Amino acid sequence: MAISTYRPLPSELADIQAEMEGHAADYGLDFYRTIFEMLDYEELSMFAAYGGFPTRYPHWRFGAQYDELMKGYSYGLQKIYEMVINTDPCYAYLLSCNSLTDQKLVIAHVYGHCDFFKNNAWFSHTNRKMLDQMANHGARARRYIDRIGHEKVEEFIDACLSLEDLIDMYSPHIQRTPSRNKTLMPNELKPRRDDKHLEGTTDEIEEEEGDGEQHAARFATKGYLDPFVNPRTAIDAEEEEIKKRAEESRARRSFPEEPQRDVLLFLLEHAPLQPWQHDILSIIRDEAYYFAPQGQTKIMNEGWASFWHSTIMTHHGVTDADFIDYADHHSGTMATSRNRLNPYKLGIELLRDIEDRWNKGKFGPEWENCDDMETKMKWDRQLGLGREKIFEVRRVHNDVTFIDNFLTPEFCIQQNLFQYRFNEENDYYEIASREFAAIKRQLLDNLTNHGRPFIYVQDGNYKNRGELYLAHRYQGIELKQDYAQDTLVNLQKLWRRPVHIETIVDDKPRVLSFDGHTHESK
């Protein structure tokens, strides 16, 4: 279904676009062809609610999101200026009521995002034709709705969405042990024909299984002596023994062999799903993988785009008439708050800091070992490597490695960063520390796995009764119990047999279970 018919930009904006594109390219930004469209706020909210893809499968949560965006806008609480989609060509949507200054800034900002999408390694496995794929997903889901009924499909989608973050974010980039996918049936792969993450794993598995067989030991001998050197009965007995042992070890072996991060994949392979349910779940998993890198690089991506809108605008874009509006807009975007870190601000400042440090040579052992503040303040080796360095940073890092590698004590002081903790006694969040180590640790904790708990499939045949046993890798923060229980209910809808999750409550191990009727906690 056509959502919006293509409306070319008015010539005034088309000129600005051409100008900004020129500046961006001159600075070395490298992007796919970028198509801009103007939308009114309703349309933009709609696009945003759908994560940029208005042809996605129908679901009420998009409606809820839309409602929130529209309300926020009508009460003047928030405003989306623009939206960019990671595709080739890159689509960018501008809010039609933006002032001309805003449009300039936003267009420059967009080119930063486009460059990032194209060049950052964490996006290298995303499908650049996602518009088509999302539309395809939408069409499939609508077909099931027509066939199975809205209520049923919706209820199933609700259950899947509850588990959507249980994926293995790094799996597109590395090969986990092949044995992990041992039970992957080729026929089960069919509905996932467009799933890149699994390509190339099946062959290796078959190969390994072919070689795995073990035989009884035979002594090398001439043919006629063989029945005597290797007596038939002994060989048979030994073969029998080996077979028995193999069977025993197979029975003992837990399943999956190693804890599996990609819970959704495990469910796709082993949960008793009907074909349409299987397809819906695979759609949700695909989309979760598509969006994952955007979550992994929020600080870098926004920082990078802001760095470039700021650089381009202040050097080329802003006219005298623009500059109050520009300054107002830019400082609004960079506003900091004590309870939530602004990714735009953190990102742009850290990139600027890196550029400055590499320009002046403030890195390496000599710099690290220098204890004299005076020298450090005046340090300038005139290397001029800054620009090159930040381009490298945008290519290889994600938020976690970005913070891990480049956050410095000086930066934390300069940016007034602090760590806060929840104080159970008075039910308040309080500033806990301004120590560099604590801040860095906290930031990394919050960014790793998007700050969500690590959940693994531990056993798909728990107690040998086909029950599903998940494990939460406890890292100091407990699960939110009521949410965990509700999520188990949804998990049980997919698995059908009782489900469990092992976690820590009050420093003691505890297993939360749901068998379809009652919750248990032991």
Place this chain on the structure above:
Amino acid sequence: MSRSIDQDLGRFKEIVRGKVRQQLRKYISNGEMIGRKGREFVSIPVPNIEIPHFRHGEKNSGGAGQGEGDVGQPIGKGQGADQDGNGQAGDQPGGHVREVEVSLDELAEMLGQELELPRIVPKGKDTISAEKDKYNSINQKGPESLRHFKRTYKNALRRMIASNDYNVEKPVIIPMKEDQLYRGSKSIFVPQANAAIIYMMDVSGSMTDDQKEIVRTESFWIDTWLQSQYDGIQTRYIIHDAAAKEVDEDTFYHTRESGGTKISAAYEVARNIISTEYPSADWNIYCFQFSDGDNWGEDNKACIKMLTEDLIPHCNLFCYGQVESPYGSGDYMRELNKIANQHENLVLSEIPNKDAIYNSIKTFLGKGK
């Protein structure tokens, strides 16, 4: 063009309303569950419609922030009520509650659908006009809350550059009094159908707090419905024991007088308000009277006379709700019953307890007047 977002939004609202509607009866009986938020919205607790995920609890959690402050300084409140991680996990399937903001219009619509209330056809459309403020001009003077920051800044900057006070090295702009500009409003007049609600309540010694709670809850819902039917509504409150007076909303619900009861005194005040301020040709007038049914015996005759001659003919509706109190006799209802079938717009309802509010609203508003 039908957009898919409209369907998704519709579905979302259906779910929210469905949850609200399933429990509407409960909300109506329990006035405390509805919190008014400003004039437009109420927040209604509905069972969770969030999609649950495995998430971290608050205990031992934290984050990084940016800004001033010493170690130990609180920067925000926790969610408190949740109290997770306290070993409460057990046999209760997640029953957490989420507050959903529902606009009063939506609420009224739900109420209307649920109680099958007929829409009201207002009278007197063109004669009354309401004043509305529109902020579309700029003034030299005004309250600080309306200061136009950008224009003020621009003025100040222009002045500082012109007077050579602007320092490029230290670009600090200090606006002076004559730089300040403010948003200004203009009043415009919009024709509208107007309605007035007059609430009367017996506050004599026999009315307890429980009864007032019933009155409060019921009038909230009546307000909600009538507001959805008219553009502008004026509400007046009269309390009475042996004497009557007009009061503001707060006093109306919280006053407790003692002494005898003379209903005609309240009617007298109501009659004056109507005749001086709300000519019935232009106004849709609604009277709601709440009492425990006690009246000074001699007074009944005078009441009926005023009611039939001065009040009922001018009102769209005259509703009498009788709450049951341990002290009231309930005689007045019997008196009114005698004349009820002669007057189509006189509606009577007995409200023995909170659960009866639901049916009482239906009785009052079910006529579509």
